[in-house]
Amino acid sequence: MREAAFVKQNKDKWLRFENVMVGNQSDLSPDELSALYLEVTDNLSYSRTFYPESKTTSYLNYLASQSHQKIYKNKRESSNRFISFFTNEFPKLMFGYQRHLLLSFLTFLLFAIIGAYSAATDGAYVRSILGDGYVNMTLKNIANNDPMRVYKEMNETEMFLGITINNIKVALMAFIYGILFCVGSLFIMMKNGVMLGSFQYFFYDKGVLWESVRTIWIHGTIEISVIIIAGAAGLVLGSGILFPGTYTRLASFKHSMKDGLKIVVSTIPFFIIAGFLEGFVTRHTEMPDWLAILIISISLLLILFYYVLYPHIVNKKQRQLKK
16 A cells, blocks of 8 residues: 555544544543554554655654553553464564564574584584583483483473573573674574584484484474574664664664564463473484474474464455555
């Protein structure tokens, strides 16, 4: 839709909303006002996506920021707010940040390849990345025909909680480091990519690549994916500082911080799933190959659907409603 047509279609609603908010009129009930606010924020999301540098976007951002506290300061949150965030609000948000996600993924992939190549050309490289203790332990496990024994040694619940908390910490670091003009988040992707690449090459070099893949990626598919997504959140934060567009740099920073944090929040359920799989499922290395492949495939499809395909579906529906 052309911007002029978009403005013409919605301007009466915006002016009514502005009169209510700025003029302190009270001819609308709280629920009607809340519904109108949600429409305006939907328009803002649409405008940010298709007219990011326009005055229309600046105007809608002004309306939304001025009205949020006034509307919700005395209004109890809807009981379905949690569900609405994951099924509607977040997918619309994520649609506008697909390029950040792609950049985070490509950075991770590039350094995973570099890590594997480095491990292949330098015999001491794996030990410098993974540590002598882990390498020696794994070599012993391989010699005992149980290369994935490390996943069986800790109590299931302790492992689940420990891994989940640690992964969330890594995700928060990937996000917060984005404040360093995106470089910090890219560094986290580099560090984890190199580690993964050298890690997988190590098992390839020892002739147990398939045993490692079918075991590690049971939980690693979701775990690695959401770390990359957290990296994208950091890039959102950093790009808000670097490229403020029509906003002041402070306003852009606040907006990108809020959006980036929402992306991080969206990963928490997936980290819990990954932690559960690592604590309770990965240890069962005796499971048949078909079951391991099924779990890995479902995990990958889940991530791709929710973070790539579903945002496009929600956005397409939104555009059809506005025609």
